[in-house]
Amino acid sequence: MVKPKFMEGPLKGNFASAYAAMDADVDVITAYPITPQTTVVEKLSELVGEEEFTERQHVEYVRMESEHSVGAGLVGASYAGARTFTATAGQGLLYMTEMVHWMTGARLPPVVAIQTRGITGPGWNIWADYGDILSLRDSGIMIQFIASHQEIYDSILQGFNITEHPDVFLPLFPAYGGFVLSHTAKPVKRIPWEEAQKFVRPKTPEWPHVWVDGERPIMSNALIMPQNFYTEFRIKIHEAQMNAIPVIKDTMAEFEKTFGRGYGNGLVVPYKCDDAEVLLLGYGGNALQAEDAVDKAREQGYKAGALRLRTYRPFPKEDLLHYIKKIPYVAVMERALAFGSPTGGAVSTDIMAICQRDPKARNAHIVPFIGGLGGRDVFLDEQIDQIKILYELKEKGEVPDRKYKMWDTFWTGLITGDKKVEVENQEYFGDI
Amino acid sequence: MAKTKIKDIIANPESRREYFLPGNSTCQGCGLDMAFRWAMKALGQNTVMISPASCSNVVTGLWPKSAPDWPYFNMAFAGAAAAATGMKHGLVTKGKGDYNVLVWAGDGGTTDIGIQGLSGAAERNEDIIYVCYDNEAYQNTGNQRSSSTPHGGVTTTTPYGKERYKKNLPMIVAAHNVPYVATASVGDPMDLYDKFMKAKKIKGFRYIHILAPCPPGWRYPAEETIQQAKMIVDTGVFPLFEIEDGNLTLNGKSKRLHDKNKRKPLGEYFNKKNQGRFKMVDEKILEELQMDTDRWWKWIDRFLVIQDYEEK
Amino acid sequence: MTEEKKNWELLRMNREKRPKVQNWTSYWDLPYGPVSLPVKGSAGRTGDWRTFRPVVDNEKCIKCYFCYMYCPEGTISVNDETGFVEIDYNYCKGCGVCATNCPKECIDMEKENK
Numbered sequence: 136m137v138k139p140k141f142m143e144g145p146l147k148g149n150f151a152s153a154y155a156a157m158d159a160d161v162d163v164i165t166a167y168p169i170t171p172q173t174t175v176v177e178k179l180s181e182l183v184g185e186e187e188f189t190e191r192q193h194v195e196y197v198r199m200e201s202e203h204s205v206g207a208g209l210v211g212a213s214y215a216g217a218r219t220f221t222a223t224a225g226q227g228l229l230y231m232t233e234m235v236h237w238m239t240g241a242r243l244p245p246v247v248a249i250q251t252r253g254i255t256g257p258g259w260n261i262w263a264d265y266g267d268i269l270s271l272r273d274s275g276i277m278i279q280f281i282a283s284h285q286e287i288y289d290s291i292l293q294g295f296n297i298t299e300h301p302d303v304f305l306p307l308f309p310a311y312g313g314f315v316l317s318h319t320a321k322p323v324k325r326i327p328w329e330e331a332q333k334f335v336r337p338k339t340p341e342w343p344h345v346w347v348d349g350e351r352p353i354m355s356n357a358l359i360m361p362q363n364f365y366t367e368f369r370i371k372i373h374e375a376q377m378n379a380i381p382v383i384k385d386t387m388a389e390f391e392k393t394f395g396r397g398y399g400n401g402l403v404v405p406y407k408c409d410d411a412e413v414l415l416l417g418y419g420g421n422a423l424q425a426e427d428a429v430d431k432a433r434e435q436g437y438k439a440g441a442l443r444l445r446t447y448r449p450f451p452k453e454d455l456l457h458y459i460k461k462i463p464y465v466a467v468m469e470r471a472l473a474f475g476s477p478t479g480g481a482v483s484t485d486i487m488a489i490c491q492r493d494p495k496a497r498n499a500h501i502v503p504f505i506g507g508l509g510g511r512d513v514f515l516d517e518q519i520d521q522i523k524i525l526y527e528l529k530e531k532g533e534v535p536d537r538k539y540k541m542w543d544t545f546w547t548g549l550i551t552g553d554k555k556v557e558v559e560n561q562e563y564f565g566d567i
Numbered sequence: 568m569a570k571t572k573i574k575d576i577i578a579n580p581e582s583r584r585e586y587f588l589p590g591n592s593t594c595q596g597c598g599l600d601m602a603f604r605w606a607m608k609a610l611g612q613n614t615v616m617i618s619p620a621s622c623s624n625v626v627t628g629l630w631p632k633s634a635p636d637w638p639y640f641n642m643a644f645a646g647a648a649a650a651a652t653g654m655k656h657g658l659v660t661k662g663k664g665d666y667n668v669l670v671w672a673g674d675g676g677t678t679d680i681g682i683q684g685l686s687g688a689a690e691r692n693e694d695i696i697y698v699c700y701d702n703e704a705y706q707n708t709g710n711q712r713s714s715s716t717p718h719g720g721v722t723t724t725t726p727y728g729k730e731r732y733k734k735n736l737p738m739i740v741a742a743h744n745v746p747y748v749a750t751a752s753v754g755d756p757m758d759l760y761d762k763f764m765k766a767k768k769i770k771g772f773r774y775i776h777i778l779a780p781c782p783p784g785w786r787y788p789a790e791e792t793i794q795q796a797k798m799i800v801d802t803g804v805f806p807l808f809e810i811e812d813g814n815l816t817l818n819g820k821s822k823r824l825h826d827k828n829k830r831k832p833l834g835e836y837f838n839k840k841n842q843g844r845f846k847m848v849d850e851k852i853l854e855e856l857q858m859d860t861d862r863w864w865k866w867i868d869r870f871l872v873i874q875d876y877e878e879k
Numbered sequence: 880m881t882e883e884k885k886n887w888e889l890l891r892m893n894r895e896k897r898p899k900v901q902n903w904t905s906y907w908d909l910p911y912g913p914v915s916l917p918v919k920g921s922a923g924r925t926g927d928w929r930t931f932r933p934v935v936d937n938e939k940c941i942k943c944y945f946c947y948m949y950c951p952e953g954t955i956s957v958n959d960e961t962g963f964v965e966i967d968y969n970y971c972k973g974c975g976v977c978a979t980n981c982p983k984e985c986i987d988m989e990k991e992n993k
């Protein structure tokens with residue numbers, strides 16, 4: 136057996152994605168480069184030729200000519216029963232959209248890693264912003280927000296246990312901040328092959344609901360008339376999302392038991408929530424930083440807690456309500472803008488909806504914050520200010536004003552003219 | 568290769584089997600129906616078809632019934648070539664690499680929205696057979712213009728006749744240097760059958776462009792489908808050929824039609840009495856159509872001249 | 880869940896063992912995705928579309944099988960004993976392609992009297 140070139144040490148987030156896909160024993164990878172995903176496909180190109188992998192695995196790696204084709208290729212390979220993986224971001228994900236819906240409609244189980252990136256319109260932007268993945272909020276895919284390098288690896292490895300679960304059969308899109316995680320290096324541990332294989336779901340010759348066999352021919356995804364079960368098949372997708380909630384929890388519990396590390400219950404990750412009076416609720420890297428903000432604020436006497444939303448679809452209603460009922464002052468921080476929506480944020484809107492339907496959470500105060508768009512930094516001070524705002528609300532019974540509050544939403548980091556903003560001449564403009 | 572005769576087909580139980588089951592919803596006299604029938608007789612049941620949005624997606628049956636007696640997957644309009652790519656690679660990993668993987672696309676799905684995926688798959692030399700059945704418009708959505716609609720043709724989006732010319736897809740694919748490119752017509756089912764027999768034995772990207780007349784779209788009586796398909800070939804408008812590893816051979820009737828004088832006059836085909844969709848074709852358009860036909864043959868000449876030169 | 884799996888098992892059988900028609904009655908017993916099974920007459924009895932019925936005059940037939948070759952629908956079969964062609968009127972759409980291409984003009988398109 137060849138000694139692996141890398142087992143543990145500092146690793147770029149995107150390389151963690153590539154190793155995880157290989158260690159999950161994927162069959163087919165289709166890929167097309169886009170910043171900040173490129174290093175995933177570059178690394179994979181290397182790995183598929185490295186002896187460590189070639190001596191034990193057969194991976195078909197196809198360098199496609201577009202993301203639409205990447206999506207279609209995954210659908211085709213997945214129909215054949217293959218375990219499939221790809222990664223994309225921003226415009227690439229938008230271009231793949233039609234095929235993403237096809238994946239869920241056909242109930243196929245690929246795992247697709249997303250290096251979130253700003254959507255273009257105002258101008259090219261390649262930096263972290265979850266607007267890309269959230270544009271597929273209602274497509275039926277499972278969405279997870281990943282906050283650390285090790286978590287990237289672990290989530291992708293867990294991914295197939297969730298997507299290929301017979302109660303689920305939906306694709307999973309673990310998303311992490313472009314550049315913030317994709318291009319920085321932090322310690323990552325790979326799981327040795329044999330152990331990984333014991334954990335990862337065993338392969339089957341075909342899926343239970345779609346197969347390729349000349350003796351047992353089927354036609355898949357034919358035209359369905361309105362009166363003839365189209366509605367029911369759509370509801371089945373919703374049902375699968377609901378089924379995924381316990382599956383995600385079980386998978387995380389088993390992972391933690393086996394490898395000694397985990398991320399909450401797989402759905403949400405609480406931090407110092409036991410005695411907290413106010414709650415910072417967020418996702419991705421910002422939510423991890425919120426834990427620092429909580430520590431800082433506690434030094435100043437504010438009893439804050441942080442809750443990281445790790446799985447967004449399916450929506451972990453019960454788990455969120457559990458904390459919101461205990462801590463009814465909640466700042467929801469989002470790194471994506473849902474134009475024209477009630478709060479400007481998809482997550483805060485959802486949270487308000489679940490509170491409304493629960494008598495014990497109906498009076499909770501949900502305060503939306505939006506910031507960090509297109510890669511703008513969200514500073515620790517800004518998060519501490521969010522905690523202060525919650526305390527003002529708690530004491531005065533009213534959401535306080537700030538210059539950066541508009542339409543009842545706080546726009547964290549908004550340029551209000553108070554500070555001088557210098558537009559530097561940057562050396563690196565990035566590849567679009 | 569000796570040409571298969573209909574008697575050989577009758578003598579062989581394999582090729583007697585009907586894979587595209589009767590009682591499907593193709594229109595009377597549908598050329599696509601014939602193409603399905605004869606392609607599948609050659610390919611057999613261990614064939615997977617990936618079919619993008621088109622008449623094919625509809626005539627193969629509403630859920631939960633289907634006409635194809637072989638694995639058949641509907642696909643998004645632009646995604647067929649890539650899905651077939653994925654399917655082939657997926658089957659290889661599942662020990663089913665011997666299946667024929669086909670794209671079965673209309674002219675719209677091929678010459679327009681699907682051309683990127685087609686070109687990508689051809690450039691990568693994917694081990695698939697890409698079939699374009701060409702009914703010269705978007706028939707499924709009610710007969711709108713495609714890149715493959717002939718000059719002068721009336722469709723619902725070209726009510727005054729199409730201004731531009733038919734896109735020469737077989738030559739575009741040939742420019743990708745793939746192992747096999749062929750044109751076929753449902754007017755010559757044995758030639759079509761033979762081409763599929765040959766194609767299925769070749770490895771790599773294979774492209775077969777089938778001319779498949781459509782009675783309601785072209786506006787001619789259903790019983791004339793074969794005559795229409797033959798006439799397109801006899802006038803030289805759609806030459807039948809194969810390009811194997813860059814070597815072009817003319818087949819069937821087209822063998823004799825390299826000599827322009829042996830072709831039937833274009834006016835017999837592009838004529839409103841022949842097909843309702845040609846009601847806008849006048850003298851001028853007919854001349855332009857002649858020019859366009861000559862251009863198609865020039866491409867063939869280029870191949871023949873190069874081959875000649877290489878032989879010497 | 881277990882119920883659904885049973886239904887899938889049946890769909891997954893080969894041609895002989897699988898159900899001839901899928902008869903789902905409620906949301907709860909549906910499979911995950913729409914799987915269609917091949918069947919003759921997927922569009923119903925298409926023979927009902929006919930206004931003209933092709934009738935072969937075996938006296939004149941020379942068994943050239945052009946009609947078999949050109950029938951778009953595949954509704955013409957060859958009787959192995961007699962060698963004559965037979966038409967499946969359940970599904971023959973009456974397009975007339977066979978009649979147009981018979982070299983002996985021995986297929987007559989007769990008006991259906993419905």
Ligand SMILES: Cc1ncc(C[n+]2csc(CCOP(=O)(O)OP(=O)(O)O)c2C)c(N)n1
Pocket residue numbers: 620621622623643644645672673674675676677702703704705706707708713
């Ligand atoms: C992305 C997308 N755009 C448009 C359509 C609508 N559409 C469905 S089939 C079709 C035309 C198909 O034409 P062609 O490929 O020539 O096949 P034909 O119907 O003629 O057999 C169109 C425009 C679609 N399904 N998907």
Ligand code: SF4
Pocket residue numbers: 592593594595596597598599600622626702706707780781782783784
């Ligand atoms: S519209 Fe044309 S191609 Fe489509 S089924 Fe009818 S005859 Fe065939």
Ligand code: SF4
Pocket residue numbers: 933949950951952953954955966970971972973974975976977978
């Ligand atoms: S009328 Fe048409 S469908 Fe019927 S047998 Fe003749 S060719 Fe076939």
Ligand code: SF4
Pocket residue numbers: 935939940941942943944945946947964980981982983984985986
């Ligand atoms: S085409 Fe005419 S002569 Fe030939 S087999 Fe058919 S019925 Fe007989």
Ligand SMILES: [Mg+2]
Pocket residue numbers: 673674675700701702703704705706713
């Ligand atoms: Mg068409």
